[in-house]
Amino acid sequence: MDLEADGPSTRRRGPELEAALLDAAWDELTEKGYSGLTFDAVAERAHTSRPVIYRRWSERESLVLAAIRHHYDAEPIDIPDTGSLRGDLYALLRLASDRRADMAVMISAQLAGLFSETGMSLGTARERLLGQGTIWDTVILTRAQERGEIDLDAVPARVQSLPFDLMRHELLMTHEPVSDEFIATVVDEMFLPLVAHHMDYGNGVVPPD
Amino acid sequence: MDLEADGPSTRRRGPELEAALLDAAWDELTEKGYSGLTFDAVAERAHTSRPVIYRRWSERESLVLAAIRHHYDAEPIDIPDTGSLRGDLYALLRLASDRRADMAVMISAQLAGLFSETGMSLGTARERLLGQGTIWDTVILTRAQERGEIDLDAVPARVQSLPFDLMRHELLMTHEPVSDEFIATVVDEMFLPLVAHHMDYGNGVVPPD
DNA sequence: CCATTTAGATACACGATTGTATCTAAATGA
DNA sequence: TCATTTAGATACAATCGTGTATCTAAATGG
Incomplete structure (x- = not known):
């Protein structure tokens, strides 16, 4: 494996990896659209491989829905209360x-x-x-x-x-x-x-x- | 070729054939969506084969846009004039x-x-x-x-x-x-x-x- | 420090779709 | 009727995505 690009040979696990996968899925989704999104592209963007994704989400729909939820959980909108x-x-x-x-x-x-x-x-x-x-x-x-x-x-x-x-x-x-x-x-x-x-x-x- | 189904061995040409192709494309489009539309399915629906389509529209985009225009040309909306x-x-x-x-x-x-x-x-x-x-x-x-x-x-x-x-x-x-x-x-x-x-x-x- | 887990690479068979090439026979026009 | 066009069938290689299996080595927990 190539170790020069970024993180020095660190291998992500659990939540960290999951977040990276969902971020990648979100990005692919916004760029390519649902039907244009492939497990392959998501894996590549997350610097990992397809099996890693399949182990968590075996269907495109669940992956995409998870990605959307993750994206919005990441930056919730707090409803303003200005008084008027x-x-x-x-x-x-x-x-x-x-x-x-x-x-x-x-x-x-x-x-x-x-x-x-x-x-x-x-x-x-x-x-x-x-x-x-x-x-x-x-x-x-x-x-x-x-x-x-x-x-x-x-x-x-x-x-x-x-x-x-x-x-x-x-x-x-x-x-x-x-x-x-x-x-x-x-x-x-x-x-x-x-x-x-x-x-x-x-x-x-x-x-x- | 099979001659039993409908039109007795009649082979369409020109505008008639083109209309059939565009109708088929429209139907596929509404059912499957743009990214789900395939030349194959359109050809089959129009009871013809892919080359017939490719001879007219070599790209999916042009086929789809033509199909949409054809569909709306077919039934234009005449703007009502009720007086108010x-x-x-x-x-x-x-x-x-x-x-x-x-x-x-x-x-x-x-x-x-x-x-x-x-x-x-x-x-x-x-x-x-x-x-x-x-x-x-x-x-x-x-x-x-x-x-x-x-x-x-x-x-x-x-x-x-x-x-x-x-x-x-x-x-x-x-x-x-x-x-x-x-x-x-x-x-x-x-x-x-x-x-x-x-x-x-x-x-x-x-x-x- | 060893056992367990699991990330990540790789490879595979499979199916779907593409775009083209080729051949035939039907429609059309002179 | 004969020549020209072209619809439609078929076949083909090539590409791309899928889903899984397998192997390794890295991370983690006891």
Whole structure:
């Protein structure tokens, strides 16, 4: 065996080795995607051999799920408590986006079947497939605006799970952490106004106590 | 060759054959996903052989993209014009969801690397990976509700691209056409209120003429 | 320090898929 | 009808990943 590269002939065991394997699996997963992940590549990346992996996880699914859990256990997100909903949302969306962008990449790592091989993102694929610009919503909204039903400049491009659904959507589409502008839009121009609206006109719910 | 099954010994050519190949590719794509699609399976499904495919598309990517284009050219969505934004939205969301659910399935067909092999949907995967229920948004919103900042019952689970982003998100998560309840929620409890809000309080934009 | 465990290397047979080459016979056009 | 095209069958080598078996030597625990 070659001893020059890194650790001087040290042979890992137990948890340390396991962590290295799962890290390698995670990396392979984000790069190649689930269906592109091979035991071989994981073993090589972890500087070991296939049998070492097979002894722990005999199926790809279990290996991958273990790798994902391991990755997230490694850096848990602590939910912010700023004292206000707005502050919590800003903080959590920023945090979740930065820390979980790889989750979207991972989820898309499944998508990666197509995308990793071709270098396409989901958004790019949509563009390539749908043509350039004029899509349904644009047409309808333009029409609506022409009828005076809506002012597109007054309605930003972007309520309970809304911010998270939209963030997840954004992450899936771009494979990048969302921008500050995105968060501001979602929180201050969508979520909070909707909250206000529904608190003003919502059904007269009374707490059950 | 076997002549009993269907068409009596007729040998397809040109456009007819090409359409059959692309249909077969589409079907394989939705069933197996991009990375699970093989020239072999496509050929077999089209009742022909691999060389016939290779003569037209030598790469998987070009075959798949051609298949997707062919599929959507076959049944284009005509944008509804009901006379009102609300009506247009209801109609278009319904139509797009029904007709493009397979698009999400297709997009997820990429996701299918993991999901087709394991029978998981993206939503199921999220559940399995995140645990049972108590996630960020729930915690924060519960907190906010406890502070009286928000009434969860008054704010439904669900602005310009909002309905479509949310529908796309929904399709990706469930792999099913969205429900009428989903459309109603998005349109009447999210999008339209936001439109109203932003038209009332939006920036005083003046048409540039 | 010896016994036990187990990491890591290597090798193997197997199956699936690829891309091409070759041959035939069916469709088409002049 | 005859020449040209090309669909479709078949076969092939080559590659890649799988899953297992086997051997060695390093780590660990008593």
